[in-house]
Amino acid sequence: VPFYKRTRSGKSVQVGLVYDHNSITTTTTTSDKKEDEVEDLYQLLVSVQKHHPDVKAVSSGAILSTYQRTRVESVCSxxxxxxxSYLWRGILYSQRTLL
Structure with a gap:
């Protein structure tokens, strides 16, 4: 799969450990809609799937960040x-080795 990137337009709207994509709209008008940066990742992966329907997984480099890992998991789901998340909590390598 070639490298894909997308400019982030959203901000970190939801800052808790659990990400709920159903509550990203904070107002009822489109012009005031605030989207979480996670939705940028979602749109990027939608594009990847469109061009590469055989893609079945996403690999992230989360080591200790539950915040990062759960957001990637939310989009993947x-x-x-x-x-x-092979690096998560040193499953394969210790944090000291990685850093």
Whole structure:
């Protein structure tokens, strides 16, 4: 799969450990709509799936950040992708080795 990137337009709207994509709209008007930066990742992966329908997983480099890992998992769940976090909590390597 080639490298894909997208300019982030959203901000960190939801800052809790659990990300709820159903509550990203904070107002009822489109012009005032605030989107979380996670939705940028969602749109990027929708584009990747469109061009590469055989993609089945997303790998992230989350080491200790539950915040990061759960957001990637949320997007993957919505797109029926598998979230791969091989570095999470030193499952394969210790944090000291990685850093």
């Amino acid at each position: 919505r797109l029926q992708l598998t979230s791969l």
